[in-house]
Amino acid sequence: MTRPFRIQQNAREGSLLVNMGPSHPATHGAVRIMLELDGERILNSEIEVGYLHRAFEKTCENRTYFNLLIYTDRLNYVSPLINNHGYALAMEKLLGIDVPERAKLIRVLLSELSRVSDHLTCLAAMAMECGAFTVFLYNMKAREFLWDVIEQTTGARMTTNFIRIGGVRADLHPGFKEATAAGLRETRAVLKDVHGLLDKNKIFLSRTRDVGVMSRENALNWGWTGPALRSTGIAYDVRKAFPFGAYDRFEFEVPVGERGDNFDRYMVRMREMEQSLRIIEQVVPLFERSCPRVAAAGLEPAAAVKASRSRRQEATVKLSPNLEGAERSVQSEILSSDRRYVMPAKEEAYTSIEGLIAHFKYFMTGHGIRPPKGDVYSAVEGGNGELGYYIVSDGTDRPYRLHLRGPCLPLLASLEELIRGRLVADIIPTFGSMNIILGELDR
Amino acid sequence: MEEKSDVLSDLAARVPGAVLETSAPLGDLTIVIRPESLFEVAAALKDGPGGFATLLDLTCVDFPDRPDRFEMVYHFFALSGLRRLRVKLRLPASEPAVASLTPLWKIADWMEREAYDLFGVTFIGHPYLRRLFMNEEFVGHPLRKDYPWRKRQPVIPLRTP
Amino acid sequence: MELVFVFLIVGLLGVLLLSMNALLGPRRRVTPVKQSPFECGSPPLQEGMPSFPLKYSLVAFIFLLFDVEVVFFFPWALVFKEMRATALVVMLAYAGILAAGFAYAWKKGALKWD
Amino acid sequence: MGLNPFQAAWFTTTLNSMLGWGRKYSVFHYPYVTACCGMEYMSAACAHFDIDRFGFGWTRFTPRQSDLLLVVGTICQKQAPILRTVYEQMCEPKWVIAFGACAVSGGIYDNYAVVQGVDRVIPVDVFIPGCPPRPEMVLDSLVKLQKKIQKTDQDWRWKKKATS
Numbered sequence: 001m002t003r004p005f006r007i008q009q010n011a012r013e014g015s016l017l018v019n020m021g022p023s024h025p026a027t028h029g030a031v032r033i034m035l036e037l038d039g040e041r042i043l044n045s046e047i048e049v050g051y052l053h054r055a056f057e058k059t060c061e062n063r064t065y066f067n068l069l070i071y072t073d074r075l076n077y078v079s080p081l082i083n084n085h086g087y088a089l090a091m092e093k094l095l096g097i098d099v100p101e102r103a104k105l106i107r108v109l110l111s112e113l114s115r116v117s118d119h120l121t122c123l124a125a126m127a128m129e130c131g132a133f134t135v136f137l138y139n140m141k142a143r144e145f146l147w148d149v150i151e152q153t154t155g156a157r158m159t160t161n162f163i164r165i166g167g168v169r170a171d172l173h174p175g176f177k178e179a180t181a182a183g184l185r186e187t188r189a190v191l192k193d194v195h196g197l198l199d200k201n202k203i204f205l206s207r208t209r210d211v212g213v214m215s216r217e218n219a220l221n222w223g224w225t226g227p228a229l230r231s232t233g234i235a236y237d238v239r240k241a242f243p244f245g246a247y248d249r250f251e252f253e254v255p256v257g258e259r260g261d262n263f264d265r266y267m268v269r270m271r272e273m274e275q276s277l278r279i280i281e282q283v284v285p286l287f288e289r290s291c292p293r294v295a296a297a298g299l300e301p302a303a304a305v306k307a308s309r310s311r312r313q314e315a316t317v318k319l320s321p322n323l324e325g326a327e328r329s330v331q332s333e334i335l336s337s338d339r340r341y342v343m344p345a346k347e348e349a350y351t352s353i354e355g356l357i358a359h360f361k362y363f364m365t366g367h368g369i370r371p372p373k374g375d376v377y378s379a380v381e382g383g384n385g386e387l388g389y390y391i392v393s394d395g396t397d398r399p400y401r402l403h404l405r406g407p408c409l410p411l412l413a414s415l416e417e418l419i420r421g422r423l424v425a426d427i428i429p430t431f432g433s434m435n436i437i438l439g440e441l442d443r
Numbered sequence: 444m445e446e447k448s449d450v451l452s453d454l455a456a457r458v459p460g461a462v463l464e465t466s467a468p469l470g471d472l473t474i475v476i477r478p479e480s481l482f483e484v485a486a487a488l489k490d491g492p493g494g495f496a497t498l499l500d501l502t503c504v505d506f507p508d509r510p511d512r513f514e515m516v517y518h519f520f521a522l523s524g525l526r527r528l529r530v531k532l533r534l535p536a537s538e539p540a541v542a543s544l545t546p547l548w549k550i551a552d553w554m555e556r557e558a559y560d561l562f563g564v565t566f567i568g569h570p571y572l573r574r575l576f577m578n579e580e581f582v583g584h585p586l587r588k589d590y591p592w593r594k595r596q597p598v599i600p601l602r603t604p
Numbered sequence: 605m606e607l608v609f610v611f612l613i614v615g616l617l618g619v620l621l622l623s624m625n626a627l628l629g630p631r632r633r634v635t636p637v638k639q640s641p642f643e644c645g646s647p648p649l650q651e652g653m654p655s656f657p658l659k660y661s662l663v664a665f666i667f668l669l670f671d672v673e674v675v676f677f678f679p680w681a682l683v684f685k686e687m688r689a690t691a692l693v694v695m696l697a698y699a700g701i702l703a704a705g706f707a708y709a710w711k712k713g714a715l716k717w718d
Numbered sequence: 719m720g721l722n723p724f725q726a727a728w729f730t731t732t733l734n735s736m737l738g739w740g741r742k743y744s745v746f747h748y749p750y751v752t753a754c755c756g757m758e759y760m761s762a763a764c765a766h767f768d769i770d771r772f773g774f775g776w777t778r779f780t781p782r783q784s785d786l787l788l789v790v791g792t793i794c795q796k797q798a799p800i801l802r803t804v805y806e807q808m809c810e811p812k813w814v815i816a817f818g819a820c821a822v823s824g825g826i827y828d829n830y831a832v833v834q835g836v837d838r839v840i841p842v843d844v845f846i847p848g849c850p851p852r853p854e855m856v857l858d859s860l861v862k863l864q865k866k867i868q869k870t871d872q873d874w875r876w877k878k879k880a881t882s
Contacts, residue, residue: 003579006571007649014654021644022800023750025779030752030797032646039657050576051797052752055829057561058585062592070826077754093469121757140764147761158757158850220496220522223550234522241525374468377500377518377529390516392504405500405518413553439753442576577831578796585830595830599799604837628737630810631873637806642780645800 007034007046015043022051026129026428030438031412033427040423045416052438060402065091065165065369066362068402073159075404075440079118079383081110081150083440084163086380089244090389091165094376095369097338102287103167104246106334109180109283110150110162111245112276116187117146118383118435119227119269119276126266126432127198130207135194142190145183152179153322165369166342167335171321172287180284184277191273198266208262212418212430219260223410226385227268228434232260238381250282265433341369368397375401384408384435406440450493450528457487473529478515481532482542488519488528489547495519495528498544501554503562507588512536513564517544534564543569561586662714666706673702734871741785741811742867743773748784750804753791755818758850767853772860781808786863787840792820793833805840811870813863816842817856819849 011017020026020033027033030051036044056075060068072087073080085107092099099107124139147157152173154162162169173179198204214224219232229236237254239247255271257264307313321330324346331345343362348355361367371393379388385407392401411434419427451465451474461480466473476484488495499518506512511533519528534541543566544551555566556575563584566572574581578598583590641648676698684691709715749759763769763777778784781804793801805814816836819825822845824834836842843866846859 003573005649006573011650016654017649019643019646019649021646022752022797023804024644028751028756032644034649039659050574050578051794051800052792053576053794053796053831054753054792054827055585055831058590058592059827059829074754074826077757096469121760124760137765140760141766144761144766157761157852158754217496221549223497223499223548225497236522375516376469377471377527386499388500388518390500390502390518401504403500403502403516409553409557410550413550417549590830592829595795597798597833598795599802599839601798601833601838604835604842626875628733629875631875633810635806637803640807642782642804642807645804647799647803 005034005046005048007036007044010044011036012038012043020427026431028125028431028436028438030442031431031436033415035424035427037424040425042419042422042424042427045419047412047416049412049438050442053442054439056404056443057402060399062398064365064397065371065399068399069161069164070159073161075406075443076118076382076384076387076408076437077158077439078121078435078437079111079114080158080160081114081154081163082118082380082382083387084161085111085245086378086382086387086389088163088165089380090376090378090391091369091371092336093378094371094374094391094393095165095338095341097166097336097341099167099245099336100333101246102171102333103335105283105286106153106168106172107163108246108250109172109280110153110160112279112283113146113150113180113183115383116273116276116280117143117150119273120146120187120190122383122432122435123194123266123269126429126435127194127204129428129432130204132197132201132204135197138190138193142183142187145186149176149179149183152176164335164343166338169334170324171330171334173322174320176287177284180280184280187273187277191270195270205263207425208266208429208433210259210261211422211426212262212433214260214414214418216260218414218417222414224385224414225410226382226407227272228265228385228411230254231257231264231268233258238379238386242379244378244380250279252276252279262429262433269435366397370395370397379405382407382440384411384437384440387440404440404443406443408434408436408438408441412436412441450488450491450526453491453493454484454487457491458483471527471529473531475531475533478532478534478541481530482544482547484530485517485519485544485547488530493526493528494521494523495526496522498548498551498554499527501544501551501558503558503564503586505562505586505588507536509533510535513539513562515541515558515564539564540567542567545569560584563587659717666709666714670702670706673699730871730874730877735868737872738868738870742864744776745774745786745813745863745867746776746778746784747774747786747788747815748779748781748804748808749777749788749790750801751790752793752797753820755790755820755850758853758856759788759790759817762853762856767857769857769860772857772864774860781805784808785812787812787814788817789814789821789836789840789842790817792825792827793836793839794831795833796831798833798839801836801839811872813843813867814840815844815846815859815863817846818851819847821845822847825849 008017016037018035018037020035022030022032032048032051034046034048035042056071059071069084069087072083075083120139120143124136127135150160151157153176154160214232216232216234219229225236233256235254235256240254252275255268255275257268304313327347328345335342339358344355344358349359373393373395375390375392377388377390379386386405387407388405390403390405391399394400415431418430451462454462458480461476461484462474463477464475497520499520502516504514504516506514513534515532515534517530519530532541541564543555545568552570553575555569556573558564559566559572560574560576561584577585581596680691680695751759761767769775787805787808789801816822820827820832821836824832826849828834833839844859844863846855848855
């Protein structure tokens with residue numbers, strides 16, 4: 001039998017020990033909360049994690065820098081593009097390369113879309129667990145529209161690995177403006193409804209107001225970052241504190257709560273969604289100026305195939321800029337110009353021997369991206385807080401060590417303190433408002 | 444960077460002889476300290492003018508070929524000055540042990556349990572040093588370089604489909 | 605005569621309902637794990653159940669008491685029209701005694717929760 | 719002993735198909751959600767793609783009341799005994815769907831921590847490939863499960879124990 005847990009060792013006589021186990025709807029699937037109860041009051045609790053420990057860091061030590069991009073999607077799987085962005089920035093800091101203008105704008109657009117869908121999912125789960133099932137359905141509907149924009153450009157709804165080292169995989173889809181406008185309109189409508197449903201809702205207020213209160217010093221001591229820290233009143237946002245990518249170009253506020261309880265965490269996330277929508281609105285018009293020609297001139301692909309059946313075609317084929325690595329002209333705007341660390345454009349790879357060798361060496365084991373020896377720490381504002389990558393490289397094409405600073409670990413570690421002495425029903429909103437994502441906590 | 448020097452000078456004043464090297468690779472201020480002086484350095488950083496109120500991250504890197512095998516890496520963050528500091532210390536391979544920071548920061552509890560679980564570094568003074576991620580009966584520490592990548596230790600006998 | 609039919613139908617219905625489970629149900633595979641309580645899948649932390657705090661059962665008794673009291677209001681309400689004054693006096697006495705009991709329970713702290 | 723009416727093939731087959739028809743349109747499922755596929759399960763279960771149209775609407779979070787165990791996401795070694803207990807505490811007849819590449823075969827996580835496929839822990843009826851699978855694939859797998867439910871015949875209590 002396993003060694004008894006701390007909660008079993010010093011459990012008081014006659015108190016009920018119960019599991020709020022890994023497969024509980026409120027614990028998002030893989031956290032085991034062991035409770036010592038006197039009736040409904042929680043005397044003591046202990047949290048056991050590790051049910052979703054998928055050996056991310058060990059796997060990264062055996063993958064090349066390019067291949068482990070897919071694992072970064074699955075860390076905070078509610079906002080995957082922000083993880084990609086974090087990893088790409090860390091690598092660019094290590095390699096010392098810069099990213100062209102348009103790639104930075106695309107990264108900001110997709111990261112903010114991903115952040116809004118992260119907050120929508122978190123608040124949906126929290127509201128549903130407090131009984132407001134309508135909010136869950138509304139948020140999921142709005143999220144579908146945002147995922148349409150992401151899917152249109154990156155090809156996948158969630159696990160995109162679209163933001164690469166040195167830029168982005170391909171240009172935006174020509175129809176991204178209408179899709180983004182639809183997404184924004186839908187999300188704004190849902191936000192207005194949810195404000196109406198929850199803000200002054202007596203049940204929701206009594207479940208969340210002054211429940212799970214955290215003071216500022218305590219939050220800093222616990223290492224809290226992100227919306228949870230901002231709900232206690234400290235305006236620390238990595239996008240403002242250490243501006244990365246193109247974030248210093250857009251003006252947006254950092255919403256702050258005052259009491260640090262569940263309701264403030266809910267309100268900070270709602271305000272933050274509006275700020276992210278504001279950023280998206282500021283980004284979209286910038287795309288025209290940076291690359292006026294959306295689709296390259298030339299023959300439609302289908303027409304080109306049909307025409308080439310009868311006789312050889314000389315005209316260039318008009319490819320959608322959203323196609324991966326198409327022409328050198330599109331490539332130069334979305335990927336950095338440093339040839340050593342960037343995949344050559346398909347046009348070069350298929351027409352010149354140098355391009356072919358560059359393409360081959362880029363993906364050949366032992367030859368791909370080989371950063372200089374050294375270590376780097378770079379952080380990004382994830383959905384739940386500061387998402388930091390600490391990469392130690394030893395010059396080969398595989399990271400010697402890759403550690404992720406997950407913002408959810410401090411949040412869950414402090415849960416024991418937040419719920420001691422409260423009722424069992426208070427665990428659910430506290431756990432929900434902190435948005436514990438096991439992918440980045442257990443790694 | 445002028446404020447870099449005042450953090451180090453204050454540190455040298457409070458804990459003489461602790462800091463072995465200082466460097467700033469890629470702009471991140473890094474200091475390497477002697478393992479025994481970790482607690483004093485951490486306390487000095489927390490209460491000192493630098494105001495490093497948050498222990499951002501604590502992790503371990505395994506260098507099997509070096510005499511001092513385990514390198515513990517601490518990241519501190521000062522909210523007031525918006526500064527980050529990386530503190531490194533090296534532990535011998537035989538029995539890697541270092542002072543626990545739980546009296547100073549509550550989050551150190553879980554981060555140290557994770558380092559103990561995945562690397563086998565013991566923390567003196569830790570209230571409840573137990574595996575955080577792997578299950579109790581797991582043998583070995585998976586993130587060490589000598590642990591094979593796919594060596595599975597199933598908790599229950601698995602059935603062949 | 606029709607009494608026989610009534611008993612016949614009721615009896616048949618009863619037997620049918622009782623045997624429905626055996627007739628249509630699948631074969632039950634009873635394993636020790638299936639018998640153990642469901643604790644979100646994880647092994648239970650303690651053997652058996654400790655005694656429940658008394659306040660739960662106390663609230664249940666009090667509720668039962670006043671719920672049964674309310675049942676007697678229904679026939680009283682039906683017949684109230686015919687016997688107007690006497691019905692009122694009788695019911696007031698009946699409700700008064702029970703209200704006294706309720707006040708006693710309240711003052712004794714039976715309803716105090718935590 | 720002679721062929722009593724209950725043993726007659728005609729009687730049991732109609733009863734089987736009647737039961738199958740009744741069961742397949744009201745399946746209560748237990749979403750055993752652990753990882754990223756949970757996000758895709760949410761969008762499949764909600765208004766846009768809506769598994770309720772196929773009768774799978776009622777999510778029951780207790781194995782006692784559910785017929786279908788929907789294993790969504792990565793199952794780690796530490797999670798395997800939990801999954802086995804939940805599966806055994808479900809009442810017959812019960813079905814299992816492995817949702818997503820990690821549940822089907824361990825997916826991209828071939829390392830010391832992940833069970834390489836849920837069928838190493840419990841018997842699985844329908845596998846859904848994809849990481850995460852698109853909601854349409856989820857709906858398609860539900861229809862496949864309904865065909866399977868229609869065809870599974872009931873092991874009647876009063877019938878001789880044909881199989882072991």
